[in-house]
Amino acid sequence: MYTFDYQRPATRAEATAAAKGDVRYLxxxxxxxxxxxxxxxxxEKLIDLGGIAELKGIKADAGSVRIGAMTTHAEVARSADVQKTIPALAELASHIGDPMVRNMGTLGGSIANADPAADYPAALVALGATVHTDRRDIPAxxxxxxxxxxxxxxxxxITAVSxxxxxxxxxxxxxxxxSRFALVGVFVSQAAGGVRVAVTGAKSSVFRAKPIxxxxxxxxxxEAAKGVSMPATDINADLHASAAYRAAMISVMASRAVAAALAR
Ligand SMILES: Cc1cc2nc3c(=O)[nH]c(=O)nc-3n(C[C@H](O)[C@H](O)[C@H](O)COP(=O)(O)OP(=O)(O)OC[C@H]3O[C@@H](n4cnc5c(N)ncnc54)[C@H](O)[C@@H]3O)c2cc1C
Structure with a gap:
């Protein structure tokens, strides 16, 4: 590890004021x-967000859930508000990594990191979420x-996600x-605007499976999801799974997600 300076601000304003030059949030x-x-x-500098209370917490109303960037996966998984409003999101969080990862890892850290196999990106894209930052709102x-x-x-x-x-x-x-990361993960969502299907683990970044x-x-x-044959073009291949296998798994995971959504 290279040497670096460490700061632990108490407010969001202090954190962004300190974020000048070669810095990273922790x-x-x-x-x-x-x-x-x-x-x-x-x-050169790490800005630890762990002491900033205003970046934590979950607020839900009848139509949405807003989750602070520093909310851990374990907090999302056990939130009664998330379980009631978007149970699929609580369930997703409950299957991230292991208990230590879920107790330390955060929503903001996960999406800022944008690992190609991370789970949350599929939820953000399939649900049509909005990422709130100190500067603007960014559609998923x-x-x-x-x-x-x-x-x-x-x-x-990142301050929160709605x-x-x-x-x-x-x-x-x-x-x-x-690792419990997704070899292939599929989030299916049905809303007034239509059906959205987002896939993680299969390409360099999350994407929508339009044919499905x-x-x-x-x-x-x-059955409709399972009947779609997804092309293996640009699909990841590694020692865990070939591109053809991952492509086939997209339809299989989508069909299981539809069955789970209909069973709720
Ligand atoms: C063994 C293991 C298993 C895992 N399994 C899974 C899994 O199954 N599914 C899954 O989805 N993930 C998995 N993860 C990833 C984990 O869930 C974390 O979400 C992820 O590592 C990053 O979150 P973090 O809060 O630890 O962020 P950090 O590691 O602290 O930060 C990651 C990046 O995000 C930036 N960042 C952090 N917060 C902010 C912010 N608020 N605004 C702007 N930038 C920010 C940092 O500067 C850094 O670049 C696993 C990790 C490990 C170690």
Whole structure:
């Protein structure tokens, strides 16, 4: 690990004021600390967000849930508000990594990191969420740009994410057995605006499976999702799964997600 300065501000205003030059925010540290230990990442200064109460917490009303960036996966999973308003989101959070990861890792850290196999990006895109930062509101569709790449500018701080309540939704992933990251994960959501299907783990970044959305728009059934053959073009291949296998898994995970959404 390279040497760096460390600051732990008590307010959001102090954090953004300190974010000048070669700095990074530190949330749960579950990705960043490992990258720093391996010398894959280095910054002159770390700004620890852990002491900023205004970045934590969950607020729900009849139509949406707003979750603070520093809310941990465990807090989302056990939130009665999230379980009631968007149960699929609470369930997604409950299957991230292991108990230590869920107790340390945060929503803001997960989406800022934009790991190609992370779970939350699928939820944000399928639900049509909005990412709130200290500077602007970013629709999820324009937030994830590529492999570990987002629309965030240097020093821009995620403060919260708002998720509109769908009519029905569910997320199902085929987890990598060691890390629990998604080999393929599919979030299906049905709302007044139509059906949205977002896939994680299969490409360099989350994407919408339009052929499955079209099929589910005509018939919201598990059979309709399973009947779609997704192309293996640009699909990830590694020692865990070939591109053809992952492509096939997209339809299978989507059909299971539709069945789970209909069973709620
Ligand atoms: C063993 C293991 C298993 C895991 N399994 C899964 C899994 O199954 N599914 C899954 O989705 N994830 C998984 N993760 C990832 C984990 O869930 C964390 O969400 C992720 O590591 C980053 O969150 P963090 O809060 O720890 O962020 P950090 O590691 O602290 O930060 C990550 C990045 O986000 C930036 N950042 C953090 N907060 C903000 C903010 N508010 N505004 C702007 N930038 C910010 C940081 O500067 C850094 O670049 C796993 C991690 C580990 C170590």
């Amino acid at each position: 949330a749960g540290g579950q990705s960043l600390i490992q990258a720093m230990k391996l010398r894959l990442s280095s910054s 569709d324009s937030f994830f740009l590529g492999l570990y790449e987002t629309a965030l500018q240097p020093g821009e701080l 998720f509109p309540k769908p009519q029905r939704a569910a997320y199902v992933k085929f987890p990598q057995p060691a 959305e079209d099929a589910l728009g005509k018939s919201f059934t598990a």
